[in-house]
Structures are given as C-alpha cells and as structure tokens.
Amino acid sequence: MEFVLDQLIAFASSLYTLASDPLTYLYLVASVFLGIVFGALPGLTATLAVTILTGFFGNKFPLEQSLIALIGAYVGAIYGGSYPSILLNIPGTAASAATAMDGHPLAKEGRGGEALGITTTASFIGTLFGAFCLLIFVWLLLLVAKNIASPEKALLALFGILLSGTLMSQDLVIKGWIAGLIGLAMAMVGMDPILSEARYTFGWSYLLSGFQIVPVLMGAFAIPQILDGMRAAVGGAAPLPVGRIVPRLREVMRHFPGILRSGGIGTGIGALPGVGEDVAGWVSYGVAKSVARDSSRFGLGSLRGLISAETANNAAIGGALIPLLVLGIPGSPPAAALLGALKINNVIPGPTIDPALIVHIVAILVMASLTMFLMGLFTARVFILILKLPRTVFLPVVLVLTTIGSFSVGGGINDLFLMLGVGFAAYAMTAMKYPIAPLVIGVILGGLFDETFRRSLLISDGDLSIFITRPGAAILVALNVALILSQIPAARRLVAACLPKSPAIGKD
Amino acid sequence: MDDKVGLRARDFWTSLILIALSVTFLWQTSLLPFYDAKAAGVNSAQWFNSAAIVPFGIFGLLLLLAISLLTISIRDGGATRALRSIGINDRVELRRIALLSLILIAYIVGLVPRVDFVLASGLTLTALTYGFHSGRTVPMALSAAFACLPAVFAVAAHPFPDEWAKPHDDDAITLAAWIGLTVSMFAIESRRGAIDRVIKATPLVALMAPLILVIGMAFGFRQNVPNRTGLVFAQIEYHYYVTLRPLWSGD
Numbered sequence: 001m002e003f004v005l006d007q008l009i010a011f012a013s014s015l016y017t018l019a020s021d022p023l024t025y026l027y028l029v030a031s032v033f034l035g036i037v038f039g040a041l042p043g044l045t046a047t048l049a050v051t052i053l054t055g056f057f058g059n060k061f062p063l064e065q066s067l068i069a070l071i072g073a074y075v076g077a078i079y080g081g082s083y084p085s086i087l088l089n090i091p092g093t094a095a096s097a098a099t100a101m102d103g104h105p106l107a108k109e110g111r112g113g114e115a116l117g118i119t120t121t122a123s124f125i126g127t128l129f130g131a132f133c134l135l136i137f138v139w140l141l142l143l144v145a146k147n148i149a150s151p152e153k154a155l156l157a158l159f160g161i162l163l164s165g166t167l168m169s170q171d172l173v174i175k176g177w178i179a180g181l182i183g184l185a186m187a188m189v190g191m192d193p194i195l196s197e198a199r200y201t202f203g204w205s206y207l208l209s210g211f212q213i214v215p216v217l218m219g220a221f222a223i224p225q226i227l228d229g230m231r232a233a234v235g236g237a238a239p240l241p242v243g244r245i246v247p248r249l250r251e252v253m254r255h256f257p258g259i260l261r262s263g264g265i266g267t268g269i270g271a272l273p274g275v276g277e278d279v280a281g282w283v284s285y286g287v288a289k290s291v292a293r294d295s296s297r298f299g300l301g302s303l304r305g306l307i308s309a310e311t312a313n314n315a316a317i318g319g320a321l322i323p324l325l326v327l328g329i330p331g332s333p334p335a336a337a338l339l340g341a342l343k344i345n346n347v348i349p350g351p352t353i354d355p356a357l358i359v360h361i362v363a364i365l366v367m368a369s370l371t372m373f374l375m376g377l378f379t380a381r382v383f384i385l386i387l388k389l390p391r392t393v394f395l396p397v398v399l400v401l402t403t404i405g406s407f408s409v410g411g412g413i414n415d416l417f418l419m420l421g422v423g424f425a426a427y428a429m430t431a432m433k434y435p436i437a438p439l440v441i442g443v444i445l446g447g448l449f450d451e452t453f454r455r456s457l458l459i460s461d462g463d464l465s466i467f468i469t470r471p472g473a474a475i476l477v478a479l480n481v482a483l484i485l486s487q488i489p490a491a492r493r494l495v496a497a498c499l500p501k502s503p504a505i506g507k508d
Numbered sequence: 509m510d511d512k513v514g515l516r517a518r519d520f521w522t523s524l525i526l527i528a529l530s531v532t533f534l535w536q537t538s539l540l541p542f543y544d545a546k547a548a549g550v551n552s553a554q555w556f557n558s559a560a561i562v563p564f565g566i567f568g569l570l571l572l573l574a575i576s577l578l579t580i581s582i583r584d585g586g587a588t589r590a591l592r593s594i595g596i597n598d599r600v601e602l603r604r605i606a607l608l609s610l611i612l613i614a615y616i617v618g619l620v621p622r623v624d625f626v627l628a629s630g631l632t633l634t635a636l637t638y639g640f641h642s643g644r645t646v647p648m649a650l651s652a653a654f655a656c657l658p659a660v661f662a663v664a665a666h667p668f669p670d671e672w673a674k675p676h677d678d679d680a681i682t683l684a685a686w687i688g689l690t691v692s693m694f695a696i697e698s699r700r701g702a703i704d705r706v707i708k709a710t711p712l713v714a715l716m717a718p719l720i721l722v723i724g725m726a727f728g729f730r731q732n733v734p735n736r737t738g739l740v741f742a743q744i745e746y747h748y749y750v751t752l753r754p755l756w757s758g759d
Contacts, residue, residue: 400718404734449562453562
C-alpha cells in the first residue's frame with residue numbers, strides 16, 4: 001500500500017509540473033487534434049500518426065516535449081477511429097473495427113450523438129484505467145525484469161513476433177509467421193551487434209547501419225494505404241446526423257462495471273507483446289457478449305457492445321506501454337513507433353530506464369486523455385465535418401508528409417528509397433493477406449533477438465540447455481512451443497485425442 | 509470459393525519467390541565466417557557466437573514455411589489456377605496500381621532528390637488528386653504523363669548526387685509540367701460541365717500543403733528538408749535569414 005501511495009505522490013508531482021507548463025497545452029491540443037483527424041480518416045492509422053510526428057520531432061526537441069506530442073497523437077488516433085465506425089460504418093483504424101458493430105446501428109436509429117458521447121467517455125475512462133495500471137504494474141514488472149537476462153529476452157522477443165503473427169493473420173497463420181521472419185531478416189542487415197561483421201550490405205555503405213526504423217514504419221504503414229486508398233471518390237462520404245453528444249451521468253454510471261471490466265481486458269491484451277488495440281477491442285466485445293444476460297441486441301445497436309470495444313482499445317494504450325518500458329518490447333504497432341522515437345533520442349527502454357520518465361509518461365497519458373475527452377465532447381462536429389474529406393484529397397498530402405518526415409530523421413535520400421521499397425513490398429503483402437504488424441515488430445525486435453540469443457550461447461559456452469534450465473526461460477520456451485503447436489492441425493488433433501472426452505449433452 | 513483459389517494461386521507464386529529468396533540468402537549467409545570468426549583481428553569467436561547463426565535459423569525457417577505455403581497452395585487448387593494465369597484478372601485495378609506506382613516512383617526517385625520540394629510535391633499532389641478522384645482513365649494517364657516527364661528529365665540530365673543541388677533546369681521543367689497539368693485539368697473538366705469542388709480546390713492544396721510543411725519543418729521543427737538549394741526554397745531561406753529574421757532579432 002505504501003508503494004502505491006509513493007507512486008501516486010510521484011505521479012501527482014509530475015502531473016503538476018506538466019500542467020503548470022503552458023507549452024504542454026500547445027502540444028497536447030495540436031497532437032490530440034491531429035491524432036483524432038488521423039483516426040477519423042479511414043486509411044490513416046494511429047501508427048502512422050505517431051510515426052509522422054516522430055519524423056517531425058526527431059531528436060531536435062527535448063524528449064519530454066516530443067513525448068507529449070507522440071502520446072497525444074496515439075491516444076487521439078485510437079479514439080478518433082470511432083467516428084467513421086459509428087457514422088459511416090467504416091472503421092477509421094483497425095482498433096475501432098469492433099466499434100462499428102453496434103455504433104453504426106445506433107447511428108442509424110438516430111442515436112449517433114449518444115453513441116459518440118458514450119464512446120468518448122468510455123475511451124477516456126479506458127485510457128485512465130490503462131494509465132493507472134501502467135503506473136502500478138510497471139514497477140512490479142521492473143522488479144521482476146531485473147532478473148531477466150539474455151535468454152529470457154531472446155525468448156520474449158521471439159514470443160512477441162510469433163504472437164503478433166498468429167493473432168494478426170487474416171488468412172493462414174503461417175503468413176503471419178512469414179511476415180515476422182521477413183521482419184527479422186531485415187533486421188539482420190548491417191553490422192552485427194557482437195562481432196561487427198557486415199551482413200547483406202552488398203558493398204553499399206548505407207546498409208552498414210542497417211535499416212532505419214522510421215522509413216521502414218512509414219513505408220509499411222503509409223504507402224500501402226496510399227496505393228489502396230486512391231480510388232474514385234466522387235462526392236465523398238455522407239455521415240449520419242447526430243444529436244446531443246454530451247452523455248448523461250446516469251447512463252455512464254449504469255455501464256461503469258462493464259467499463260472497468262473492459263478496461264482490465266484492454267490493458268491485459270495490450271500488455272501482450274506485439275498484440276494491438278484491435279485485438280483488445282474484439283476480445284473485450286466477445287467477453288461482453290458472452291457475459292451479457294441478453295446478448296440479442298449485440299450487433300444491432302447495443303451500448304454495452306459499443307462501450308466494451310471502445311474502453312478496451314483505449315485501455316490497451318497503457319497496457320502496450322508496459323512491455324515497451326519494462327523490456328523494450330512494444331505491446332502494439334503504435335508502441336513500436338514510439339520505441340523508434342525513444343531510440344532516436346538515445347533512450348533505451350528496459351530495467352535500467354529512468355523511473356522519472358515512466359511517471360512522466362503516465363502523467364502525459366492522463367493529460368492526453370483529458371484533452372481527448374474535452375475535444376470529443378465539445379468539438380466533435382469539427383471531426384464529423386472532416387469525415388466528408390475524400391481520400392483523394394488527404395492521401396496525397398499524407399504522401400508528402402511521410403516523404404519529408406522520413407527524409408528529416410535520417411537526412412538522406414536513401415531513406416526515401418528504403419521507404420518506397422518497403423512500401424511496395426508491404427502493399428504486395430497486404431494484397432496477399434500477409435499482416436504487416438509482425439513484419440514491423442520483427443524489424444524492431446530483430447536486433448534485440450540476435451544480440452540476446454548469441455549472448456546467451458556465449459554465457460553458456462554454446463550449451464543450448466541454458467534456454468530450459470533457467471525457470472523464466474523454460475516457461476517462455478513452453479509458451480513459444482505451445483503457441484506453435486496450437487496452430488498445427490496434427491498437433492491439435494493429437495491433443496484432442498489425448499484429452500478425456502466430455503459427456504454428450506442432451507443424450508441419455 | 510473462387511476468390512480463395514485466386515488467393516492460393518498468388519500464394520503459389522509467392523511461395524516460389526520465398527523459396528528462391530531463402531535459398532539465395534542461405535547461400536549469402538554461408539559466406540559469413542562461421543567457425544573462424546574474428547573479433548578485432550583476434551580469432552576468438554566460436555560457432556555459437558558467429559554473425560551467421562541467427563540468419564541461418566531465420567532463412568532456414570523461412571524456407572520451411574515457404575515450402576508449407578507451397579504445399580497448402582497446391583492442395584487447395586492454387587497451382588492449377590496459377591499455371592493458367594497469375595491469379596489477378598482485374599485489368600482496371602492493375603492499371604490504377606501501375607499508374608499510381610509510376611507517380612510515386614517519379615516523385616521519390618526522380619523529383620525529390622533533384623527538384624525543389626515545393627514544386628515536386630505540388631506537381632505530385634495535383635497529379636494524384638486530379639488523376640484518381642474521378643476514377644476515369646484519361647485523367648489518370650494524363651497525370652501520370654505530366655508527373656513522369658520532369659522526373660525522367662531530371663534523372664537523365666542529373667543522374668549523380670553531385671549534380672542534384674545546383675542547376676535549376678529541372679526545377680523549371682517541373683514548374684512548367686505543374687502549370688501544364690493544372691491548365692489541362694481545368695480545360696478538360698470545364699468541357700465536361702460543372703467543375704467538381706475538389707478539382708477547384710486542388711491548386712490551392714497543392715501549393716499550400718508543401719509550402720506550409722517545408723517552412724514548418726525547416727524553421728519551426730528545425731529539421732533537414734530535401735533540396736535546400738531548390739528554386740523556391742532557396743528564396744524562402746534567403747528571405748527568412750536576410751529579410752525577416754533581423755526584424756525580431758534586432759540585428
């Protein structure tokens with residue numbers, strides 16, 4: 001209890017420092033606005049918003065200020081995706097796909113304003129819930145993380161890539177794993193981290209430092225959206241009309257237990273390495289439907305369904321930051337972009353991270369969620385107007401944004417060529433239903449995996465049993481193996497055959 | 509069902525490409541020192557510390573997964589379809605993607621390294637918005653032609669990096685192409701009847717978006733911007749430091 005109190009005092013102090021600086025409001029309002037716009041425009045994502053801002057801020061600004069902008073955009077974009085989901089039945093981001101299930105039917109009933117109001121409140125409480133969990137659990141995990149050595153880190157990185165590949169695949173699971181392996185392979189380019197041996201550089205000096213994260217992120221997330229989204233857009237979209245947006249307190253209180261449950265699910269799913277806000281939204285929606293006394297309204301305009309998805313996807317933000325800050329393993333694709341920003345500012349997340357930075361990030365999350373809440377309630381009509389923008393107008397501007405952002409971070413034309421190459425490859429992969437998130441997670445975690453795997457073998461003098469003799473590593477090996485076996489039909493059949501059969505229901 | 513077979517046909521070709529890539533990179537990895545790696549000139553590295561061990565694992569696994577994908581695609585009938593066609597039948601979609609890709613390549617490979625950023629972006633924004641807003645073939649082809657011509661000239665006239673900054677002939681040609689495309693756009697659209705609001709706004713967006721961005725990046729965010737010696741940006745930078753800055757710095 002004393003520990004929690006200490007945490008809250010440190011957080012209050014950081015929040016006061018942040019709130020008393022006028023610059024904070026300038027960055028917050030601008031970045032949350034930009035984030036909501038990115039979320040609201042179908043085709044633009046939270047990852048892209050964070051990546052573009054990373055390109056703008058680079059390492060020329062104090063990290064504390066850059067983080068306000070990046071986290072503000074992250075929170076805004078995850079929330080902003082709910083606008084087109086509710087009013088157009090088109091999810092603005094993958095994270096708000098579950099929102100459309102009940103949001104749009106509500107809007108068609110003329111309750112669009114009510115849906116937006118309750119979504120805004122649920123997103124606000126969800127973000128606060130995730131931030132609170134980050135504040136408390138990150139310290140407990142940091143204590144554990146001090147005992148995490150190279151074998152565990154290597155296996156955790158592998159688990160993140162495998163899990164992301166498994167959960168993000170829309171077609172065959174092996175496509176997700178292939179995407180993760182391609183990402184890992186890309187991370188092998190350049191000087192190796194232990195012996196400084198040049199790998200796959202083909203005599204090109206640019207490749208000696210490996211693929212830069214920001215151009216890879218820009219290419220992977222922006223170019224496919226531009227190529228896919230530039231279709232005929234005569235007339236633009238016509239959002240459904242909305243009424244009163246500010247929700248009634250009684251309505252919010254009625255759904256409060258559901259909000260807390262969804263917040264817990266969202267934070268938990270977000271904390272899994274490589275799994276994003278979209279999975280959190282769907283899992284929470286599924287749980288809400290299964291525990292509801294009357295689930296017949298789900299999919300037809302249920303406020304419970306809407307709240308469960310929206311609370312969870314925003315709560316996943318705090319959750320996704322837990323493995324990022326504790327282990328340097330991002331919990332979601334936007335968190336991966338945030339890791340890129342931290343790295344170019346020479347901050348290496350992990351057990352040695354500055355504790356003040358974690359408290360500062362929690363304070364920013366709280367301020368950003370409050371800004372999002374106020375903007376969502378009082379300036380929602382501005383964002384509804386933005387929905388009318390045709391893609392053929394904003395996607396070309398995004399191309400220019402990503403080009404200048406990608407160039408600015410590295411300061412070289414080669415980064416633009418890399419962005420374009422990765423973009424075309426990512427587009428081809430998307431068209432063939434390969435998920436892109438595992439590829440990006442692979443690129444980001446590849447260096448960590450390579451270094452920690454070899455360091456483990458170095459410690460054990462080449463003895464592979466180091467991965468099973470340490471308790472933590474053994475658990476992670478078991479998790480990795482179980483994850484792989486769970487996707488192999490023959491292994492599943494074998495497990496099913498070994499398990500005792502449950503008695504048939506309804507038969508004598 | 510038919511869509512799934514089409515997808516498996518594409519998987520068939522993809523798996524073959526992945527197998528070829530895996531084998532190529534396994535061979536490339538075999539060129540890295542494995543048993544006799546040296547660190548700082550000293551032969552102290554072992555096989556388990558070699559720079560090749562993780563890549564061997566990655567490309568080995570990739571090869572296995574690619575073979576699995578090939579097996580699945582053959583089992584699901586993808587191979588039969590793949591041998592008749594590549595599984596892509598939508599010619600309109602192919603044309604759209606091809607023209608879009610051409611414009612992107614012209615912009616990033618040809619124009620941005622050599623031409624003033626405002627001019628290059630203005631032309632590309634106009635080409636993309638006008639070309640793809642209506643979905644008609646003529647605007648698409650016209651936009652791609654106007655975007656590619658200055659890019660081809662820039663690459664042909666100034667192929668090497670040491671020539672990218674100085675001459676402004678490619679800037680002038682890009683500006684001419686931008687004006688030409690804008691005039692053609694209005695001429696074609698007015699002949700068709702009432703001009704769409706998006707088309708009317710295109711020149712303004714095409715000018716203001718890159719202008720605001722480049723000024724914000726260079727003087728607000730203090731970041732590097734492409735082609736600082738370009739026709740327009742050189743003037744902006746000159747007047748920022750010589751005309752405007754003394755006003756508030758008191759020099």
